Amino acid sequence: MKFYAFWRSIASFRVRTALALKGITPDEIVDIDLLQGKQREDSFRAVNPQMLIPAVIEQSGGPVLFQSMAIMEYLEETHPQPPLLPRDPLGRARVRGLCQIAVSDAHPMSVPRVRNYLTNDLKLSQDQMLTWVRHWQAEALRALETHFTRDEETGKYCHGDVVTLADVCLAGQVVGSGFFQTDMKPYPTVQRIYDACMQIDAFARSHPLKQPGAPEKVSH
Ligand SMILES: N[C@@H](CCC(=O)N[C@@H](CS)C(=O)NCC(=O)O)C(=O)O
Numbered sequence: 001m002k003f004y005a006f007w008r009s010i011a012s013f014r015v016r017t018a019l020a021l022k023g024i025t026p027d028e029i030v031d032i033d034l035l036q037g038k039q040r041e042d043s044f045r046a047v048n049p050q051m052l053i054p055a056v057i058e059q060s061g062g063p064v065l066f067q068s069m070a071i072m073e074y075l076e077e078t079h080p081q082p083p084l085l086p087r088d089p090l091g092r093a094r095v096r097g098l099c100q101i102a103v104s105d106a107h108p109m110s111v112p113r114v115r116n117y118l119t120n121d122l123k124l125s126q127d128q129m130l131t132w133v134r135h136w137q138a139e140a141l142r143a144l145e146t147h148f149t150r151d152e153e154t155g156k157y158c159h160g161d162v163v164t165l166a167d168v169c170l171a172g173q174v175v176g177s178g179f180f181q182t183d184m185k186p187y188p189t190v191q192r193i194y195d196a197c198m199q200i201d202a203f204a205r206s207h208p209l210k211q212p213g214a215p216e217k218v219s220h
Contacts, residue, residue, distance in 0.1 A: 001024070001027050001028075001056060001058050002026065002027065002029075002030060002060075003015070003019070003026035003028070003029050003054065003056055004047060004048070004053050004055040005029055005030070005032070005053055006032050006033060006053055007208050007211035007212065007213050007214040008035065008179075008208055008214070009034060009053050009054065009208070010172040010173075010175060010176040010208070011053065011054055011103075011107065012053050012068075012208075013175060013207070013208050014054075014171075014172045015071050015072060015075075016054075016206040017168045017171060017172075017202060017206040018071075018072045018165070018168055020201075020202035020203075021084060021163065021200075021202045022075055022081075022082070023079075024075070026056075031213070032044055034053070034112055039051045039052060039053060047064055048064060050066065052111075054068055056071050068103065069100075069103055072084070072168065084163065084164050086160070086162075091153065091160075094159060094166075095159050095164045095165055095166040096165070098144065098158055098159070098166035098169065098170070099165050099166055099168075099169040101140050101144055101147075101169075102140055102144070102170060102172060103169055103172075106136050106173060106176075107172070107173070107176060109132065109137075110133045110136065110137065110179075110180065130220055133180050134181075134182055137173075138182065138186075140173060141173065141182070141184075142186070144170065144173070145188075145189055145190050148190065149189055154189070157193055157196060158193055163200065167197050167203075170190065170193060170194060170197070171194060174191070175207065178218075179218045179219075179220070180220055181219065
């Protein structure tokens with residue numbers, strides 16, 4: 001398995017964690033340095049026309065898997081143990097919904113191509129751009145916190161006492177928010193679940209700042 005990733009990438013963090021939870025070790029990790037714009041080079045564009053990581057090639061000559069949720073659902077189907085989705089359809093829908101709050105709604109607001117467009121094309125100042133990012137992070141965190149305090153399915157983790165894909169996505173949300181110095185005090189349940197996840201080795205060793213080449217901390 002070839003895994004295209006980068007330490008700073010939250011979407012790569014999601015897939016790295018899912019792989020670790022499933023006990024899968026990629027044969028090769030291809031570093032695509034987002035800070036140097038390597039995702040836009042022809043060699044990577046040939047792998048993923050969207051010029052985004054993560055991407056996975058499971059077998060040499062095989063198709064490229066793209067989009068972190070699709071990759072994680074593929075892993076769930078091909079490596080069912082341990083399950084990262086509940087058995088019941090309602091539970092699966094809730095877990096997938098929690099995932100999408102982070103993956104579909106908040107994360108895209110903070111990725112390099114969007115931040116660059118805001119500052120380079122729309123001429124927003126660095127402060128205005130950061131206000132934008134933090135606004136959308138807070139929206140997602142508020143919605144997640146409300147779900148966790150309101151929904152009886154919430155347990156030690158996002159959905160009961162067993163780790164699911166929702167926890168994988170929540171961890172990415174919290175780490176990504178941290179990169180933009182988001183105040184986590186209004187979201188104590190999100191923080192509690194994140195802390196519980198980080199007690200698990202697969203999460204802890206997948207953390208962006210634990211990857212080769214990562215700095216000790218990120219600040220904007
Ligand atoms: N929805 C995609 C998001 C992928 C994505 O935006 N990846 C970021 C890194 S976390 C990226 O490659 N950004 C490059 C850019 O914005 O130019 C997924 O979940 O895989």
